[in-house]
Amino acid sequence: MRMNEGVEWAAHVCVLLHWLDEEEPGRPVAVARIAEAYELPPAYLVKQVQVLTRAGITASVPGKHGGVRLARPAARITLMDVVAAIEGPDEAFACTEIRQRGMNADRPARDFARPCGIAHAMRGAELVWRRQLAATSILDLAASTPRDVAVAARRHFART
Amino acid sequence: MRMNEGVEWAAHVCVLLHWLDEEEPGRPVAVARIAEAYELPPAYLVKQVQVLTRAGITASVPGKHGGVRLARPAARITLMDVVAAIEGPDEAFACTEIRQRGMNADRPARDFARPCGIAHAMRGAELVWRRQLAATSILDLAASTPRDVAVAARRHFART
Numbered sequence: 001m002r003m004n005e006g007v008e009w010a011a012h013v014c015v016l017l018h019w020l021d022e023e024e025p026g027r028p029v030a031v032a033r034i035a036e037a038y039e040l041p042p043a044y045l046v047k048q049v050q051v052l053t054r055a056g057i058t059a060s061v062p063g064k065h066g067g068v069r070l071a072r073p074a075a076r077i078t079l080m081d082v083v084a085a086i087e088g089p090d091e092a093f094a095c096t097e098i099r100q101r102g103m104n105a106d107r108p109a110r111d112f113a114r115p116c117g118i119a120h121a122m123r124g125a126e127l128v129w130r131r132q133l134a135a136t137s138i139l140d141l142a143a144s145t146p147r148d149v150a151v152a153a154r155r156h157f158a159r160t
Numbered sequence: 161m162r163m164n165e166g167v168e169w170a171a172h173v174c175v176l177l178h179w180l181d182e183e184e185p186g187r188p189v190a191v192a193r194i195a196e197a198y199e200l201p202p203a204y205l206v207k208q209v210q211v212l213t214r215a216g217i218t219a220s221v222p223g224k225h226g227g228v229r230l231a232r233p234a235a236r237i238t239l240m241d242v243v244a245a246i247e248g249p250d251e252a253f254a255c256t257e258i259r260q261r262g263m264n265a266d267r268p269a270r271d272f273a274r275p276c277g278i279a280h281a282m283r284g285a286e287l288v289w290r291r292q293l294a295a296t297s298i299l300d301l302a303a304s305t306p307r308d309v310a311v312a313a314r315r316h317f318a319r320t
Contacts, residue, residue: 001163003252003282011278012258039262079281092163092252098172102199103316104309117304118171121239121296122163129289136281144277149264156263 006048006086009040013049014057014082014138018074019150020157028060028067029157037156048086055085074142080133091126095119166208166246169200173209174217174242174298178234179310180317188220188227189317197316208246215245234302240293251286255279 013034020029031049035042049068052058059071070077099116100107115123142150173194180189191209195202209228212218219231230237259276260267275283302310 001161001247001252002250002254003161005254005256007253008256008258008278015278037263038258040258079278079285087161090162092161093167094162094165096165096168098168098198098200099305099309103197103313107309107312111306111309114306117301118168118175118239120304121293121301125239125289125292125296128292129285132285132288133281136285141277141281144280145259146271146274149259149267149271152267153263 001092003083004086006044006051007083009038009045010048010052010057010082010086011079011138011141012038013045013052013068014070014074014077015142015145016153016157017058017068017070018138018142019153021070021074023154026069028065028069030067033067033157037153051085052082055081057081057085070138074138077138078134079136079138079141080130082138083133091123093119093122093126095122161252163243164246166204166211167243169198169205170208170212170217170242170246171239171298171301172198173205173212173228174230174234174237175302175305176313176317177218177228177230178298178302179313181230181234183314186229188225188229190227193227193317197313211245212242215241217241217245230298234298237298238294239296239298239301240290242298243293251283253279253282253286255282 016034017029020027031046032042035045049058053060053068053071056071057077058068060066060068095116095118097116100112104111176194177189180187191206192202195205209218213220213228213231216231217237218228220226220228255276255278257272257276260272264271
């Protein structure tokens with residue numbers, strides 16, 4: 001069970017956009033420049049950012065000096081938002097109700113009225129995972145980075 | 161990010177083996193019969209059970225009346241054990257340290273001495289997920305199933 005590598009990229013993109021936004025609110029950045037800054041494949045990063053935009057996390061600004069920016073303050077974007085955008089809404093554990101098959105196919109429906117205990121336990125564990133990710137915002141992540149790294153990123157992306 | 165369907169199968173196999181073990185301790189069951197009971201592809205189920213055996217969750221009993229049984233009491237097998245056996249030990253989030261590339265390639269090592277905040281947050285969330293799965297045993301899962309279903313399973317697997 002592996003998360004898409006796009007999750008790491010998307011989280012870093014959001015933190016970077018917050019750093020740049022702090023300096024110059026609302027300024028869009030070309031995705032190609034972000035790809036170059038982190039040595040990521042540009043076309044694939046564009047796709048990940050499109051997904052973030054569809055999810056309302058980033059916003060696309062058209063035009064020659066266009067690009068991408070955060071769609072809302074970093075304090076209101078959580079790591080869960082980013083994971084859900086890139087990974088999709090499905091739960092990691094998919095219950096296919098094998099308990100109702102074969103030897104149990106003729107059992108009364110009431111035996112299976114309650115969710116399968118296995119699915120219930122899996123769902124409970126995923127819920128605490130989701131809650132934990134939802135408790136961490138992009139602002140928290142930006143604050144956990146050494147100040148120098150944020151300053152260097154702003155310098156790298158400074159208008160020439 | 162999807163869990164292997166083998167996780168659902170393996171968890172049900174463990175619960176079933178516990179039910180049968182309660183009636184006749186240590187009695188092995190042919191995996192082909194378990195596959196038939198849940199309408200699962202036999203060859204693929206054999207592979208999942210081999211993985212459980214390698215992980216020390218089940219034990220293989222050779223011979224004409226051989227098969228598989230739980231290797232230890234159901235109270236000492238957790239859902240985390242089953243998930244780890246089938247999914248492997250890797251974390252779902254793989255940090256590839258993109259923070260150290262491109263524009264940051266020349267930065268001093270001290271800037272990256274602490275784990276990336278994103279990886280740290282991801283690891284924390286996985287930890288609570290793992291803890292929750294480790295808090296649920298196969299015995300708990302067996303206890304959450306309607307009594308009639310356990311009785312019917314024992315009847316289905318009764319020696320003829």
